[in-house]
Amino acid sequence: MKQSTRNADPKYQQIAAKVEDLISAGTFRAGDRLPSVRSLSRDWSVSVTTAIGAYSLLEDKGVVEARDRSGYFVRPKVIAADRLPRRTRAEGAKGAPVSISSADITEDVMDSTCAPGVVPFGAAVPCDDILPTSKLMTLYHSVIRSEGATSFQYAMPPGREDLRIEIAKRLIECGIAVSPEEIIVTSGAMDAILLAIKSFCEPGDVVAVESPTYFGILSLVKELGLKAIEVPVLADDGVCVDALEEAFKSHPVKACILQPNFHNPMGSVIPTDSKRRIVELAEKHRVTIIEDDLYGDLFFGAKRPPALKAFDPGEVVIHCGSYSKALAPGLRVGWILPDSRYHRVKNLKYATSIANATVSEMVVAAFLKTGGVDRHLRKIRKILAQQTLQIREAILREFPEGTRISNPKGGFVLWCEMPDGFDSEKFSVAALNRKISIVPGTLFSATCGLRNLFRISCGSPLDERSQRAIGILARLAQAQLDGK
Amino acid sequence: MKQSTRNADPKYQQIAAKVEDLISAGTFRAGDRLPSVRSLSRDWSVSVTTAIGAYSLLEDKGVVEARDRSGYFVRPKVIAADRLPRRTRAEGAKGAPVSISSADITEDVMDSTCAPGVVPFGAAVPCDDILPTSKLMTLYHSVIRSEGATSFQYAMPPGREDLRIEIAKRLIECGIAVSPEEIIVTSGAMDAILLAIKSFCEPGDVVAVESPTYFGILSLVKELGLKAIEVPVLADDGVCVDALEEAFKSHPVKACILQPNFHNPMGSVIPTDSKRRIVELAEKHRVTIIEDDLYGDLFFGAKRPPALKAFDPGEVVIHCGSYSKALAPGLRVGWILPDSRYHRVKNLKYATSIANATVSEMVVAAFLKTGGVDRHLRKIRKILAQQTLQIREAILREFPEGTRISNPKGGFVLWCEMPDGFDSEKFSVAALNRKISIVPGTLFSATCGLRNLFRISCGSPLDERSQRAIGILARLAQAQLDGK
Numbered sequence: 001m002k003q004s005t006r007n008a009d010p011k012y013q014q015i016a017a018k019v020e021d022l023i024s025a026g027t028f029r030a031g032d033r034l035p036s037v038r039s040l041s042r043d044w045s046v047s048v049t050t051a052i053g054a055y056s057l058l059e060d061k062g063v064v065e066a067r068d069r070s071g072y073f074v075r076p077k078v079i080a081a082d083r084l085p086r087r088t089r090a091e092g093a094k095g096a097p098v099s100i101s102s103a104d105i106t107e108d109v110m111d112s113t114c115a116p117g118v119v120p121f122g123a124a125v126p127c128d129d130i131l132p133t134s135k136l137m138t139l140y141h142s143v144i145r146s147e148g149a150t151s152f153q154y155a156m157p158p159g160r161e162d163l164r165i166e167i168a169k170r171l172i173e174c175g176i177a178v179s180p181e182e183i184i185v186t187s188g189a190m191d192a193i194l195l196a197i198k199s200f201c202e203p204g205d206v207v208a209v210e211s212p213t214y215f216g217i218l219s220l221v222k223e224l225g226l227k228a229i230e231v232p233v234l235a236d237d238g239v240c241v242d243a244l245e246e247a248f249k250s251h252p253v254k255a256c257i258l259q260p261n262f263h264n265p266m267g268s269v270i271p272t273d274s275k276r277r278i279v280e281l282a283e284k285h286r287v288t289i290i291e292d293d294l295y296g297d298l299f300f301g302a303k304r305p306p307a308l309k310a311f312d313p314g315e316v317v318i319h320c321g322s323y324s325k326a327l328a329p330g331l332r333v334g335w336i337l338p339d340s341r342y343h344r345v346k347n348l349k350y351a352t353s354i355a356n357a358t359v360s361e362m363v364v365a366a367f368l369k370t371g372g373v374d375r376h377l378r379k380i381r382k383i384l385a386q387q388t389l390q391i392r393e394a395i396l397r398e399f400p401e402g403t404r405i406s407n408p409k410g411g412f413v414l415w416c417e418m419p420d421g422f423d424s425e426k427f428s429v430a431a432l433n434r435k436i437s438i439v440p441g442t443l444f445s446a447t448c449g450l451r452n453l454f455r456i457s458c459g460s461p462l463d464e465r466s467q468r469a470i471g472i473l474a475r476l477a478q479a480q481l482d483g484k
Numbered sequence: 485m486k487q488s489t490r491n492a493d494p495k496y497q498q499i500a501a502k503v504e505d506l507i508s509a510g511t512f513r514a515g516d517r518l519p520s521v522r523s524l525s526r527d528w529s530v531s532v533t534t535a536i537g538a539y540s541l542l543e544d545k546g547v548v549e550a551r552d553r554s555g556y557f558v559r560p561k562v563i564a565a566d567r568l569p570r571r572t573r574a575e576g577a578k579g580a581p582v583s584i585s586s587a588d589i590t591e592d593v594m595d596s597t598c599a600p601g602v603v604p605f606g607a608a609v610p611c612d613d614i615l616p617t618s619k620l621m622t623l624y625h626s627v628i629r630s631e632g633a634t635s636f637q638y639a640m641p642p643g644r645e646d647l648r649i650e651i652a653k654r655l656i657e658c659g660i661a662v663s664p665e666e667i668i669v670t671s672g673a674m675d676a677i678l679l680a681i682k683s684f685c686e687p688g689d690v691v692a693v694e695s696p697t698y699f700g701i702l703s704l705v706k707e708l709g710l711k712a713i714e715v716p717v718l719a720d721d722g723v724c725v726d727a728l729e730e731a732f733k734s735h736p737v738k739a740c741i742l743q744p745n746f747h748n749p750m751g752s753v754i755p756t757d758s759k760r761r762i763v764e765l766a767e768k769h770r771v772t773i774i775e776d777d778l779y780g781d782l783f784f785g786a787k788r789p790p791a792l793k794a795f796d797p798g799e800v801v802i803h804c805g806s807y808s809k810a811l812a813p814g815l816r817v818g819w820i821l822p823d824s825r826y827h828r829v830k831n832l833k834y835a836t837s838i839a840n841a842t843v844s845e846m847v848v849a850a851f852l853k854t855g856g857v858d859r860h861l862r863k864i865r866k867i868l869a870q871q872t873l874q875i876r877e878a879i880l881r882e883f884p885e886g887t888r889i890s891n892p893k894g895g896f897v898l899w900c901e902m903p904d905g906f907d908s909e910k911f912s913v914a915a916l917n918r919k920i921s922i923v924p925g926t927l928f929s930a931t932c933g934l935r936n937l938f939r940i941s942c943g944s945p946l947d948e949r950s951q952r953a954i955g956i957l958a959r960l961a962q963a964q965l966d967g968k
Binding site: 107110111114123125128129131133136137140141144145148149150151152153154155156157187188190191194198202203216219220222223225328329330331332343346347348350351352353354355356357358359360 | 591594595598607609612613615617620621624625628629632633634635636637638639640641671672674675678682686687700703704706707709812813814815816827830831832834835836837838839840841842843844
């Protein structure tokens, strides 16, 4: 350890202890930025060397972490592996492909989330404060003024060229090099995934889906009449590659829908080596991967993880994305890279919805062009990381023993596991009666499994009301475990 | 005839002849407003009585028509019945249901229409001058300013309540009484029709479609894997009711997609009695009608024709509409009335695209609420009627003998029929080489029939360039007929 020699310095230890007390007292919480070395030195009348020494001690203990040029931050409590959600017991290769059996409860979940006065742990929506509202206001005004009537005409597929140019530029960061001519603009990521599936799948075809996975993907697979093979997602490394290979070997899998980065609901990232291997496996078994990289820009760490598409030798991965989480949900601007299925997808876009809202495309293009997006993303990444860590710690603190919880590396959702036998649908009804929305695990399963899990959205900050809500949820969970 | 006694007055006749000369000379063209009685009296130094008398004479002759409080207008030349397009020889009840065989040429048609410098007789899009641009600019600015961050959050299905209230109010004019709770907002009419079909049809099901019909409907039917029975559309009265009944009797028709008002491409309106009968037939044969009333507000006559839904005793008609033609295509705001399939459609909306662009919904709601829409519609109806009539007359004047053309009662497209053997696909390629877009008839047929017909959009005015384009088209058509 680089700081070992300093351990002896009692001045360092004294200041470190004071900082630790503040953390224990809750003055600074997981993800919070601590006072700078300079201000600590000034306010506590110690030398800069002592302040640095104290923080280094705390870093060694795993209490704080240094971030490049940003100073020191309270490190979230390390979760022991036995407190992470377990690998789901999805049948995977062993079971036969199934029809999606989830009930139509998406509507209830969505309705409850949008209901006024409900604590918003339900839908994965960033709160108002996180949206770049004043910037968007300015852009709406200026783009319409500069383009006039064009703003209200069709922006026919593939979508506006200025927007496609900017999307192509941003895709470089994901490891993807494409020309604007290879991009088709969609109405968000779900529209992109729908177009991707319909471009080469027929009803009855088999698709591999993750377990758990975002319920919208399951609804779509169901509506398009496809059969699903579930493949488990691991809390750390995303989809289980061995299980995926087994599924590819055992079944006539035509497509595979994966969220490689900051998986919803798991928060996991597929490691780079595994990404490479997954693409190789898909190529070998002639499976087309539909990549949903919706959350990729919302990393908590130092940089954006690459997309699966970055490892595509060609024609294996259809990459889909959206600005719904990174900029604003109401814009409805996403994209798809359909490779050789370009004309098929373009015609499908005409057939299903003709075009996207023109002004939305103009505004996103202008936002990307003016460069404000990176500043905005830097800001909201910090906020989302902090909200997620703080809500996670509150759950760990308040919930009954035996509760397991994910350790997301980005995005803003948590995946919580209760002991076997727990009924998260009952739990969510009880929660909604107390004006708290959550999403039960069954929605994330093709077979209505995962009943003992649920998802918590961290799109809003941990304030007094949501702090109280976590206490209520913890008591409701305990009561159910106690058989009350 | 009410004016018969005036026929003798030579002063009236003299003035009438002068007006008629101006019309013959092209100073005033079909649909144009003529000088008011007052200005005629002043400018030509005749009494007001004489001016009225002259116009009355011309009215009797069928040369001009009086419109309530708007004065006198040049009446389009009456088209003899033998110059209207003939009933299509769709197999209808006799043939077996077919899979849609149209090629994916929608893309070429759409691309060519949007290409700069092309005379826009292709896509049915109103030109920039017809859009309420300055009003929309103001509204975008004001609604975002008043709603702030809400403008950029999801407007979850069923869509914003303020918009649904305004849509419900406007539906009264179509003869429909619904509460805002029965409406789901969609991303235009195609999204609505997609949701309608998917809410109760499975791949392989049989739907009755009109022949001709809008090619987007055929693409959708194809993409959803449905089989089609074609039912002919008559130039005056829309879908042939007897043929429809035959189809209902002979085949297990599950759904029937109809454009009752200002049919695209025919421009026809189903008479009220026939509407009533169609709904009765559908109920009797347990067929669900999907009504596409996209053009209903764009009538040339005195009032809006009722929707099929107006005659629905309940659960027979799913009504779909949009503001894409009446306000602006780029807004992407439409609606659906799914009746008892409400929850099914709402869940489908989540599964396919989650939500519409929020600001678009806000802007349309505000536009409808402030009452500017009726004034706007009054203005554009006149313009579109005039453009359509003038382009029609130019085609009748320039095109080879044997050309038949529709007599639209609203909307802004013309349906042109050439003698048998004419190849409109070849014709459209030749036209595009001369930078003129049209849509070949084969696109409007489930079976790639209707090869000797084509559609002309009248979304832009008949100016010098388009006048010249009609001359070129006429020569290209003649050349093909001459076998050159």
